[in-house]
Every structure is written in C-alpha cells, then in structure tokens.
Amino acid sequence: MSQETTITYSKVNEDIIKMLDKPTVKWWALFVFDLIVLGIGLLCFLYQVYTGLGVAGYSHPVFWAVYITNFVFWVGIAHSGTLISAILFLFRARFRMSIYRIAEAMTVFAVLTAGLFPIIHLGRPWNFYWLIPYPNQRELWVNFRSPLIWDVFAVSTYLTISSVFFFVGMIPDIAAIRDRVKEVPRKIIYTILSLGWKGSNWEWMHYTRAYLYLAAFATPLVISVHSVVSWDFAMANTPGWHTTIFAPYFVAGAIFSGLAMVITLVVPIRRIFHLEKYITISNFEAMAKMIILTSLIVSYAYGVEFFMAWYSGNPYEWEQFKYRATGDYAFFYWLMVFCNSLVPVLLWFKKIRTNIKALFIISLFINIGMWFERFNIIVISLSHEFMPSTWNLYKVSLVELGITAGSFAWFFMFFLLFIKTLPAVSIAELKEILPAPVKEAKTK
C-alpha cells in the first residue's frame, strides 16, 4: 500500500493520540444530546419503578418483550468484540489489529448496557440482588435450576473478563499517552492507569504471554455466554423456544449482529478522525466476509426451525411457526428475514463489500434485523402458546421506547467518552504490522 511508506512509529503515536485532543463543539453537541436521551430513558425508568411495570406495554400472556429483546440484543452485540480481540488474536488474523480496540470497547459497553435490562424488566427491580447467591441473614438461596441464575453468572463473568482484557490490552498505549500529555490531571491519571509500564523487553515478554492467556480465557466465553442466554428460552417449554438449536443459533446471531455493530461504529470514527490509513478497506472486507458466513448460519437456523417444527409433528410448535410467518406479527418476521438473510447477499459482490457507504447501510439493516429476530422469538412465541384462549397481542408503550432509546444513549455515552480518553486504535499493535524499513523513530 502506497501511503504506508509515510507512516512511521511516531506518526502512529501522533495520529492516534491526536484523537484525544480537546473535544470539538460537535463532540460536545453530540454528548449533550446523548445525555438528554439518556435522561429521558432514566425518567421513564423511574416512572416505571414508581408506577409499576404496567406502564410498559405487556399484555397477558406476553410477559417478556422489548426489555428482554434489548438484553439479548446487547449481549449479542458484545460478542463480536471478544471474537475480534480474542479469537482472531489466537488465529493471528492481522486485519483485527486496527479495529479490535473499538470492538473491545463496544463489548464492555454493550455488556454494561445489557446488564441493565434484566433489572429494568423486573417487577420489583429494587430486589434485584436477591438473584445473587451470597450468604445472607434472610437465609434464602437462589434456585440454581433457573436459567436466569445462569444468566447472572454468564453476564457477570463476561463483564469481568472482557473488562480485564480490554484494560490489559491498553496498558502499553496508555503508557504512550502518559509520555505525551503534559497537563497535570491527565498525566496523573494516565500514569496510574499505565501501571508503570516502561516498554522494556522483560515487560513485553510477560505482557504478551499474559495477553495470550487472557485471550485463551476469553475465547470460550464467546460461545458460552450467548449459549446461556439462549437457554433462557430453550429451557422453557414454550413453543418456539423449546428447541436444541438455540445455542449455536444464538452464538452465530450474536457474532453476526456484533460485526454489524462494529462496522456501524468504525465507519464514522474512521472518517471523523481520518484513520483511513490505519483502518483499511481490506479490514472491512474481512469483516464483511465474516458477516456473510454468520448470515448464512443464521438463515440456515431460520430454515431449520421451521423444518423441526414441521418434522417433529409437534402441533404446538408447528402452529407457532405458521403463526410467525403468517400471523399478526408476520411483518416483523419477514422484516427480519429481509434484513438478516437477503440484504447480506449483497456482500457476495466485491464491489459492494469494498464500498464503505454500502457496508455502513447494510450494517444498519443487520442491526435492525437482529433486534427484530430477538423480538420475534420472544414476543411472537409468547403470544401464541398452548392455550388458544389466551392468545393475545402485544403493543409497545412509550415508556419502553424511552428506556430503549436511553439504553442506546447509555451505550454511546460510554463510547463518546472512550474515544476522547483512551486510544481507540491500538498503537502498539498497529506498529506490529508496519513494514520493517520504516521502523525508524526519528522523522523530524
């Protein structure tokens, strides 16, 4: 690549650390807008706690809806971060270098967002800690047979590991920033966060080993966490939920949606901070190819669900799937198929998958499609269960929309803070892929 000749180690430092310069008016405008939306979401939540869960649109028997949809959606988003940073690290896929930091940040923030929803959706959210098993004076214990308890473990484990992984990966970069910044408070903060990193050979030796182990440690979580989330549904006897394909189906869907979200986030950052040199078209292309793969898996799962419902001869399952495709919510079902199975077909064409604008638009479609996938699984299944007498429809309420919008604001608040305080692209790893001749520090 032609411009690589102009990139030097110090240029990398300069370009990336420049991203942390004083925020612009645009950033502030965005941030304030974000906080307003978050505030609205928070008010909606407080209103809901004060009044009762009835302000959400639930109707008997649809007792889970948008909140759990959001939970699964955000947990799913979280997955590709770890996939990119850990699994691709182990596979030595070089295209990950430029985007993995953003993906990791996304993981942590998405888990932080996802973790809110199981609490938001509770009837008595102030008692959420009753789901945590610890010795207590109430002499009460949790029910380890309940998939919701598995969720508690899965999500908290995932948050811990991904945060540690995120932080450890940043230490050398923080040290680089520490060396650059002059203002006192920032200097102190970065000094503390860099844990005294000096960049010695000895340090690098241990660091890379630790990073490798952490990557190996995080890898199974990519599979397990979303499998556990899928068991919230698969362990129930509800037609449309009670199926064995849910774990792989959900994991593939999670990676699928996560990759789309990475593209959605990286494209504007790349453009705003002029990172075209670092985040190249070929990086995007590699992600697009992974999207093609996961889209195929997800589409296959859609087909298999129908096949199993029909082939099993289970009348409740079959009725449920006929209802999905032709019933009251058929629009959302076909919207999902359109977004997740048809739109990604465009990526088969090289011209499209190397076109950043097209990729961005496609990634938005996939985000929407994957949200509705979870909505369909949850809401359609619940509204058409065993007892025909209770079949009923669900309609979303303003409070639910407010809280959902607030959750996006919550996520983007972290993200906006992140790109202004921490290196959004890994400085150290970018240097690894620079060609050898320019490994020359002095340019000026």
Place this chain on the structure above:
Amino acid sequence: MQENKRGGIKRRDFLKIIGVVGTTAAVTGGCSSEPVEQIIPYVIPPEDIVPGIPKWYASTCLECPAGCGIVVKNREGRAIKIEGNPKNPVNSGSLCARGQAALQGLYNPDRIRSPLVKDSSGRFKPLDWGSAEKTLLEKIQSLKEQGRGDRIVFMSGNISGSLERLIKDWLGAIGGGKHLVYETFAYEPLKQGNKIAFGMDKIPTYHVEKTRFVLSFGADFLETWLSPVEYAKKFGLMHSYKEKSMGKFVQIEPRLSLTGANADEWIAIKPGTEAFLALGIAHVIATEGWHSSGISKEEVDMLVALLGRFSPDRVSSITDVPSSTIRRLAEEFVRLRPSIAIGVGAANTSTSATQTVVAINILNYIAGNTREIVNFGESLTISKASSFKDIASLVDSMSKGEVELLFVHNTNPVFTLPDALGFKEALKNVPFVVSFSTFMDETTELASLVLPDCTTLEKWGDYVPREGVYGLVQPAMEPVPLFNTKPIGDVILSLSKQLSGLEELFPQQSFFEYLRDSWRAIHSEVAPNKDFETFWSESLQDGGVFREVASPEVRLSRDILGVDFSEPSFNGEGSLYLMVYPSSRYYDGRGANKPWLQELPDPITTGVWDSWIELHPDTAKKLGVKEGDFLLVESAYGKIEVQAFLYKGIRPDTVAIPIGLGHESYGRYAEKIGVNPIKILPLAYDALSGGLAWLSTRVKISKTGRWARFVKTQQTTSQAGRGIAQAVGLEEIRRGLVKREEHHEPDMYKPHDHKHRWGMSIDLSKCIGCGACVTACYAENNVAFVGKEQVARGRHMSWIRIERFFEEESGFEARFIPMLCQHCDNAPCEPVCPVYATYHNYEGLNVMVYNRCVGTRYCSNNCTYKVRRFNWFTYKWPEPLNWQLNPDVTVRTKGVMEKCTFCSQRIIYAKDRAKDEGRFPRDGEITPACAQTCPTKAIVFGDLKDPESEVSRLSKDERGYHVLEEINTKPSITYLKKVKWDRV
C-alpha cells in the same frame, strides 16, 4: 486516671448518651416521611369478637327476586364474604356472581352518604335525619289533613313479608295510598298463561330435577329466569352424567343464551313464534295418541280439536323449524318422560308471550307433566308483583298530576322502563318524590328528598321468595359508618311516631321489633309447639323457616279455547328483530355498579365493562360490519350506538343487546358505560297479560364508521384442535367405549413425597359457564379489579377463568371449562423461578410466595395453562371497598406474580381446626371458594392421597383427563369430559 478532675463527661458516658440519643432519634424520627401510626388494642375487647375467628350470619340475598339464602362471613366486625346458605331449599348453599358481589353494594364508595334534599337550584344538599324526616312529615301531614292521603303512591321492587305489610298498613293509615310492586322482569305472561290454562294466577316452581327432558322456550333459567341458582342446581342434577344416563335439554330461542349454550340442541326459532312450535309438538303427541293416560276423554277431544290446526307442516312454515324436528321433539318429549316444557324468558316475551305459555301448558298437560313437575303450591311471590298495566296507569295519573307524593324504594323505573312510556317526564309532574335508594340512580336523581336505606347486609328484614320459604334478613355487620343511612322500616316507624293517630297503630320502637312481632304469626302457623324465643333464634340461625308445600292438582281449563294463537306483531321499519336480554351479570341494571360484575367476562362474548350488539356473521357480512365497529341501532323510538360482536349463535334476522348498562347515574363503576337498549323499545304489550313485550321491535342498523377493539378476555373461539374442553358421546360412554387414557413419561426426578395431595375434579357435564366461581374467587382472595383499559391488555387478575369455545364442526356447540392453576406435580413454573418464589410444597400445592417474588415473570412464560397473573400496578380498592378484603389473604402490591392457591387459607383453617380436635381433616371439610359457590357442584376438592375421598374417586373416572396431558405437567386437576347427546 485524671478524667474526673477535668469535669465534663467520661468517654463511656459520652458513648451512652450518643447511643440513646441516636436510637431515640432513629426510632421516633426514622427515615420515613410518613406520619407515625399508632395502633392501640381494644381496652375492653367486645365479648363476641375473637380476632381471627370469623362469625357467620345467615340471611337472605335480595340482589334479585329469587331470594337465595346466604351466610355472611364477618371478621372483626366486617362482612367479608357471602356464601349460599346450605339449609335454604332455594339455593342449597350455592350462590351466583350477583349474590357474591352484593358486598360491593355494601361497601360501594358511591353509596349515598346522608339524607339529601333538593334545593331550589335543583342541587342535592345533605341534611340530618331529623330534619329530613321533618321535611317529609310536613308533606304527609298536609296531605293527610287535606284528605288527600290517597294521592300517595309507594313504588317498590319485589318486597314481601314484614316490610310489605308495614308499607301497606302505613299507607292505609295515612290516607289509603297505593303500593305498587314494580319488578323489571315480572313474568306476567307466565302468570296469565297459567291462569288461562289452569286457573292458577301464579308462577309455580318447576321440578326440573325430576325430569329427563327439558324443552325450554327461551327461558334463560341459568341466568336470570325466576330463580337462576335454584334452576342451575336442578339442571345440574337432571343433566349431569351419572349411572350411564343423563337428561336431555333442548333450547328454543332465536339467540343462543348462556342457558341455550348448555343445551344439547338449539332450535333457532323465528322470534315470537314459540306458541306454534309448542302446539305443533302437542299436535303430534295428540294425533299419535301418545298423550298421558291421566287426562280425560273430553280433554283429549278438546285438545285434538284445538290442535288440529297446528300440523307440523303449517307450524314449520311459521316457525322456521323443520317438521321432522317437530315430530322428533314430540317423540322425545314423550319417550323421555317425565319431561317438562318451560318458558317464556324475558328476552322472548313478544306480544304473543302469554299464548306461548298457554301452549307450553297444553304441551305439559298432554304429556302428563303437571302435578309432579310443576308445583303451584310453591308459587313465587313475584306472582304478586303489580302488572305493567298498573305501572302504565301510574304514569298516566302522574302526568295528570294526580300523584302528590311518590315513594320509590329498591327500584329504578327511570332506567328500566322504556322511554316511550314517559315515566321520566311524568315524574316531573309529581310535586314531591322521595327515594329510599342506597345509590344515586337515575330515579333518585329526580327525587326531591333522598332517605338512603341500608343495604340488605346491614338491616333486619324478611323475604318470602316463594310459598314455604320464609327467609330472614339479619344484619351481617353494623351499618358502614361512612354512610349515614337508616333502614326504611325504621324510617317508617319513626315517621309514624311523629304523626298523630299513628302511634298506637305502630307501637314498635324499631323495625326489628316489628319483624319479630310479625314472625309471631309464622311461629303460630309453623311451629306452635315451640316457644317463640327458641323458634326465633333457631330461625335466625337457619336463615329462616323452610317447609315443603304440596303440589295441588290442576286441570286444563276450557279457557284455552278462547285463546287466539297468532303471530306476534313487531314495531318498526327495520329488517332485523331486536332482542334485548337480561344480563346474567347486571340483571336489569342493578348489578352495574359492582366492579366485580363489570369485570366478570360475559359467558358468551367474554366482553367486560361495556355493551355490545350481537349479530350473525352473515348479517355482518351483508352490512360490511366487523367486530368492534360502532353501529347505530335505530328503532322508531330512538337510537343507540354500540359496538358489534359477531356471533354464530343468533339467527341472521335477529340482533341482540344485553340489558343492564348505559347508566347515566349509578356511581363511578356504572356511569357512562355501555348503552341501555330499553331506551329504544316501543311501548308494546303482551296481548293477553298486558306485560311489557320485550321482543317487539325491528331495528335498522348502520355503520357509524368508528371502530375500536372490542374489549373481551378471550380473543379466540376455537380450541385449535387441542382438546382443552373435551366431550364424549352419550352412546359411546354408555357402551363402555370410553377408557381412561393415562399418560406416562419417564421421569428424571424422584416422585414428590406428599403428606396430602390436594386436588380437584371439575365435571364439564355439570359446568354451565355462569362465572359464579370467578366472582367468589375475587371475593375470597382479594383479587383486584383493573378496569376496561387494563382488561384490553389481558391484565385482568382473575385466578380462575371460564374458557368458552365454539365447536363448529357439527352444528354450533358451546363448551365451557373453568381454568385455574392446575397445581402440577411437575410444574413448569417452579424450576424457572430464580428465587424460589414459587415452589412445590409437601401437600402437593404449587405455592407462590409474594414476598419473595422479584417479578421476572418467567414462571408465567413457562406456565402451560397461562393461569398466572402479574401485578402491573398496586391496585386500589377505593374506601370503603377495601373493608371487604379478606384478612387471611395477603393484598398484593405491584411487581409480584399471583395465582390460584386452592384457597390455602381455607386449607390451613380446616387443618388447624382438625388439629385442635385431634383428627385429620375430613373429606369435604375443605372447600375452596369456587367449589363452594358452584350452583351445579361441578367442582369437587379434596385429598388425592386419600383413596376414599370423593376427589380420588372422580379422578379415576372413565371420563377423566388432564388438560394438555402430553406436556407431562401432571396436574392436580382432573377434568371429566362433557357428555353429549349424539346429534340427530
């Protein structure tokens, strides 16, 4: 050490002081913003109140003229639950939803709070009883002095016994005014028809339970007709499957009512032509020579001559009933003797209703079904109600200004009379109207003076629903102190004290004394050997005195020859017959102010909190109407706008609207809800009795263009082939072809080790879908009512619901199945709860711990039967409705799940009592509220671990099945399949 020298305080002292001050601050101040509440125990506790121990008072229900016996549960001075009085022969321990809901009349927040007088601006202003009585006294005094006491009219609902006598005597004493008993549904054609056919000006009691075949000409005897709980009970006995046989029931009506929905066959007759069908059947019986041997030769000749004109073919062309069906019905009517034909109901009271009753009587007579089955000895007191003609002439004299003082008690004529009669306008010509109503209803709104009466549950009285049943009304609690009310009897006696010349006539100090005095007469008649005090206290304990009355012999009168059987006339231009029918929930509208009844789904439509118009899907298609469309219904006398409900159980040429809603004034739960179809009825009379003809108009229907989702609790009518409510053919089960299919799946876990296993059996051949169990459950378990908007989202809280299905494969058949928590042995809800808020206990109950629940709602998602309810809000019972709450049951707050507990508080109570007595609970000792009130006793509860128990026996019945057995939830509830007469 030196600290003492320094003066001041020691470290230890300092800590002590800080400790005391801090704790005191924390205790007194606390961190709560709410004021400190102090609870003070009784200083001198009342002797007869033991906290935690309920007292039961026997009384009589006056929610409708049936007069069922009740026992009222009183806890710590408050009436909290009503149950049927097992000793009363009318209802034998059961009660309908309206009876259950009487408590919400007692504690209705919109009861009138004090006497009211209308001031010159037309507004009511409160005043005390003394001046209220004085106001009235002046009025009476002046009329009396002017000798115009005969211009006083007293209009009341169906009252009988002491109060009726008091009113009559009192009116006589003050100048000879008239007492009119106005009942909305007075069944005058029944009375008149019996007079013509048998010379009996009475409404008898029909012993349906002794029959094998019931042919009902539109009598909705499971809903409102005469005595619904009594007839439901009798119908249950006659129609349930036992010892390989069951009775058959055929309903003849243009619109399939709840009663009709329980029939084995529905004959959708052309409106108002029932007389011809009855005569057609009688014709076949007479010509085939199947008539009873008990009737004389002359009678046979007379009948043959009379019936000659009613050949099945001719009848068929008039009634739309195929002649083959007429012949078959005749054959069955004779073959399945003793049989009975009954009718007519209020809804099909056409201008030829009396002719129908005469025809029915002829049919019964010719088949020999009179003396044993129709008991004129046990005649109903509603027979004594004033005729509609009397009401019409009252309106006439009112508008002429001939009535100077009108008393209205326990009736709401402005609401229940057609506008065409002009009662409301006539009322304006009455200078002084006194209402004794407990509630501000439409009539009371127009009164000059309101003297609010206590409810039945707060006062003394008696009621005689029929000969032989003397029901006592005793207060189940002190009058609710929020309402400054006074029993009407006491008001009359107190007025008499202040009127010159009346003191000696009415010497009693209170109506209680008056009642006791008048019961001395019953005492000397019924039990002259006992002393009065014993008789009185026994009567109070039993809720009255009950005896059997022999059935007199009746002969067919020759008056029948004078009856000109003719088709009814219909008023109006439209093409559709309008059927207005009494609601099983609101009766004539008096139930509308009770939220339990508003929220109880209608058995047929499952609609709540609103009115609707039923029309056939074919008719709807022609008009381009879909469910939820607002339709304009126009008669010659007015128009109303109401939502459409499409119903295959109605003739395409007929539409139907329930009576009871559309109040303009009757408290917050009734006002501005639904429409009152009585408004648009013409003033048409049944030709022979003069009673109001309810089925007398045709209407035009047009779309308004407005649409809203029709709020109902069940969106579907089909079982989707899932075998929820199952049925078997009678022939099949008789031949022993029905075998119990037990479903077994391998289990991973050990079976539960139960001490008891509480279980239930529900016999679908007995369940009539009336919904009494639902309301009983609301009352017993503090189940919240939530209102229309919430029900629209399926958020009603009922722990037990009646599922209603229409089977359309062979004809049109309705099925009902009560659905409640099945207390599964392998409950899907239990493993998914993360905090053990729901778990399986050692008695086989699926327990719900409200305090532990965090509200994940996973249990409901995983509940196969969808019987769990979630508290979306903290629901409120406006003061004093909350006084009704059962102290034994937790009131739930927002965010927790709830569901049927099998009335665990009753189980605990019975177990505690058994323990005190050193024994185990007996079978039948524990009855959940639903089973207790069930009029047909379809629900049986008990211990499945006890092989001798009734429920164990029924659970092994050949008809038994579990709903959705293949899910392997192992429910504790066994349903017994409905048995169907094989379709012809």
